[in-house]
Amino acid sequence: MGSEGFISYNGKIIHKDELKLDLNNRAFQYGDGLFETMHASGNKVQFFYEHMERLIRSMKVLKMEIPVRFTIDTMGLQKEISKILNKNKLFKGARIRMTVFRETGGFYSPESNETEYIIESSPLTSDVYEFNQKGLLIDIYEEQLKPINSLASVKLTSSIFFVLAGIFKKENNLDECLILNTKGNIIEGISSNIFLVRENVISTPALREGCLPGIMRQKIIELARKNRFIVQDEQAIKIQDIMAADEIFSQMLLKVYNGLLVFKQRRFYN
Numbered sequence: 001m002g003s004e005g006f007i008s009y010n011g012k013i014i015h016k017d018e019l020k021l022d023l024n025n026r027a028f029q030y031g032d033g034l035f036e037t038m039h040a041s042g043n044k045v046q047f048f049y050e051h052m053e054r055l056i057r058s059m060k061v062l063k064m065e066i067p068v069r070f071t072i073d074t075m076g077l078q079k080e081i082s083k084i085l086n087k088n089k090l091f092k093g094a095r096i097r098m099t100v101f102r103e104t105g106g107f108y109s110p111e112s113n114e115t116e117y118i119i120e121s122s123p124l125t126s127d128v129y130e131f132n133q134k135g136l137l138i139d140i141y142e143e144q145l146k147p148i149n150s151l152a153s154v155k156l157t158s159s160i161f162f163v164l165a166g167i168f169k170k171e172n173n174l175d176e177c178l179i180l181n182t183k184g185n186i187i188e189g190i191s192s193n194i195f196l197v198r199e200n201v202i203s204t205p206a207l208r209e210g211c212l213p214g215i216m217r218q219k220i221i222e223l224a225r226k227n228r229f230i231v232q233d234e235q236a237i238k239i240q241d242i243m244a245a246d247e248i249f250s251q252m253l254l255k256v257y258n259g260l261l262v263f264k265q266r267r268f269y270n
Contacts (some may be wrong), residue, residue, distance in 0.1 A: 004088035008119040011069065013087060016120070026102045026110065027054050031158025033101030034058050040094040040121070043246040049074070050215045055098070064102060065113045083086035086123050099157065136175040138189075138250075140239070141165045145182045152181075152210035165190050176250055178242075179260040181210040183238040187251050195219040196237065197247035203232040216251050 007016045026032035046237045052074060069077050075115045085094055099118045105111030108172055144161055146152060169177045169190065176189045188194060188211040196203045202224045205211045224231050242248060 001116070004090065004121050004123070006084055007121075008117075010086055010116050010263055011076075011080060012082055013080075019118070022073065022104045022202075024104045026104060026106075027099070027157050030108070031156065032062075032110070033099060033157035034062060035097055035099045035157060036094040036154050037155070038098070039124070040081070040085060040096050042091060043085045045078065045081055045096060046162050047215050048078060049221070050218070052077075053215065054215065055100070059100065059115070060149050061154055063113055064100070064115050067115060080122075081119060083124065084119060088121055090121055090123055095122045095124055096120075097122075098253075119247075121141075137173070138176045138178060139172065139174050140186070141168050141177040141179055141190075143168060145180050146210050147186070148181050148183070148208070148210040153207070153213050155212065158241040162190050181237070183209075183240055186242065187211040187237070192250045193220075194237075194248065195220065196241060196245040197249070198245050201230045201232060202240065203235065203237065203245075205237045206234045209236055214251065220251060 076183045103112045105112045187205045193214040
């Protein structure tokens with residue numbers, strides 16, 4: 001679903017049709033940018049500070065300058081998002097995407113590490129986190145392997161790896177694909193972290209395996225430990241681990257996938 005009419009460009013609220021980006025924009029020319037996706041309920045962003053912490057960590061990995069608005073003036077940034085939601089009349093559930101890119105100039109070596117940003121919004125079907133109750137068909141994407149490095153934790157605008165995985169999913173009529181790292185271990189879904197359940201133990205791939213450090217991943221881990229589950233989040237996950245699990249659930253920010261899953265002809269009833 002596309003963004004609604006009003007967006008923020010470097011703190012200025014404008015209609016999206018007014019946005020004029022330079023042809024030499026580095027996000028377009030080199031994929032020199034990153035993004036953060038957030039869930040808003042009413043005019044409040046859920047886990048706002050956790051999202052900003054991840055965004056800032058990612059910008060440091062990309063050697064980008066951090067704007068004051070992202071650190072000292074976070075209250076101003078929250079008000080900015082609230083204004084966008086109000087202008088777009090999104091008073092219930094909304095998806096917020098914040099895209100940050102390096103300023104125009106230079107080729108592979110940028111002239112500056114200063115940044116610009118765009119905030120856009122789109123409606124969701126619900127203003128609360130939903131459980132998907134229908135059955136899901138999942139399989140493994142093996143055509144490309146995700147490298148294990150510092151960039152693995154960043155939501156890059158150059159997301160061709162996940163685009164190709166998405167094409168594979170569509171071509172094979174799947175609901176989700178599991179991603180492998182260069183060791184051949186399962187690390188995540190296309191846009192989700194994954195969890196295995198066996199008796200009272202919940203397992204999820206370690207961050208050092210190359211999965212995205214999802215905000216909801218951490219919240220699920222905290223909630224599971226609070227409810228006295230044993231959580232294993234520092235190990236590799238292999239195909240045989242999935243086949244041995246009692247349940248599987250897959251998570252992304254905007255929805256938790258639960259219910260019947262089919263993987264390698266095995267059915268999991270969650």
